[in-house]
Amino acid sequence: MKKKIAIIGATSGIGRALTVEMHKRGFIVGATGRRIERLQELEQQLQTHIHTQFMDVVELDDAIDQLDQLKKDMGGLDIIVVNAGVSNYQKESVGRQADLHVINVNVRGFANLASYSFNLFEEQGHGQIVGISSVAGLFGWGLNIPYNASKSFMNTYLQGYRQKANHSDADISVSTIMPGFVESEMTEGKRDLFWVQETEKAAKQIADAIERKKHEAYITKRWRLVGWFVKLIPNWMWNRM
Ligand SMILES: NC(=O)c1ccc[n+]([C@@H]2O[C@H](COP(=O)([O-])OP(=O)(O)OC[C@H]3O[C@@H](n4cnc5c(N)ncnc54)[C@H](OP(=O)(O)O)[C@@H]3O)[C@@H](O)[C@H]2O)c1
Structure with missing residues (x-):
């Protein structure tokens, strides 16, 4: 039997490459x-x-109806990847409305679909939830405040559901994917980026992590070094930067 995977936010960048x-x-x-x-x-x-x-994804109830419709069309779902996301880095729109937009997509839109997916998988007895988070979720950053905070929310939220899955009778796995910089519309034209990975290569590594049901995966692998490094930086130092 072929496995069935839904990719939320598949029209460009990582989501599109992962679909292919x-x-x-x-x-x-x-x-x-x-x-x-x-x-x-x-x-x-x-x-x-x-x-x-x-x-x-910001139309919360409609998004659930649309996921249900997709599941019906596909005759079921084994894996749901919540990839849709927006960033404010080096964009002109900053301030309250811009912050709220990022939060609406990356936090509310994400949590709405992830929690619904968990319940769906509990009912059917199996499934895998994949969240495309970011290395950015490991630290607060003054140049992209709502984005980093939203990815931090994703990491903690998914960790909680991973723990919850341990206590469920259903066979549910939860994967947190943390890319560094990847070529996409999100990074297009942005300055000061480093280790920017080709979209297709990133998608291959994400696909490997999904198939191996990894709890956490850095994309590409060397971003794990950045992950380790930022965790070593004490709070007083972050606060002075
Ligand atoms: N590129 C990077 O360096 C990088 C690094 C770490 C993490 N990520 C994460 O990877 C994910 C994909 O980003 P990307 O880099 O591939 O960017 P992208 O090319 O801009 O793709 C974003 C995707 O999200 C969808 N999306 C945005 N707002 C939406 C909404 N309101 N409702 C439904 N879908 C929406 C877009 O589809 P429509 O516009 O058609 O709706 C598009 O398919 C994001 O969660 C991002 O935070 C990216």
Whole structure:
């Protein structure tokens, strides 16, 4: 039986490349996003074993209905990847509204789908939730405040659900994926980035982590070094930067 995977936010960057990669690996893929023409392009490119569904993750109730519809179209779901996300780094819009937008997508949109997915998998007895978080979730950063905080929320939220899964009768795994910089619309034209990884290579490593049901994975692997390093920096030093 082919496994069925839904990728939320599959119209560009990491989500799109991951959709193509999982399809190549023999999965039946479900792709969502707001840009319908991009979803149609994916359908044309992959031809078979691809289902698409419009979804704006900030419309919380609609997003759940749309995930249900996708599951129905696909005849079930084994893996749900919550990848949709936005960042404010080096964007002109800063301040309260800009912060709230990031929080609406990356925190509320994410938690809405992740918690629903957990309940769904408990009911059906198995499943895997994958959150595309970020190395940014390991520290607060004055140049992208809501983004880093939102990814920190994701990390802790998923860790909690991972623990909850241990006490469930269902076979549920929860994976937190932490990319460093990856080529995508999010990083396009941005200055001062380093170790920027090609999207396809990042997608391959994410796909490996999903198939191995890893609890946590840095993408690419050398970002683990950054993870270790930032955890060593004491709070008083962060506060003075
Ligand atoms: N690129 C990096 O360096 C990097 C590093 C660490 C983590 N990440 C994370 O990786 C994930 C993917 O980012 P990316 O770099 O691939 O950026 P991207 O190319 O901008 O892709 C973002 C995806 O999220 C979707 N999305 C945004 N707002 C949405 C909304 N309101 N409702 C539904 N979908 C929405 C977009 O689809 P539509 O616009 O069609 O809705 C798109 O498919 C994000 O969670 C990001 O935080 C990226």
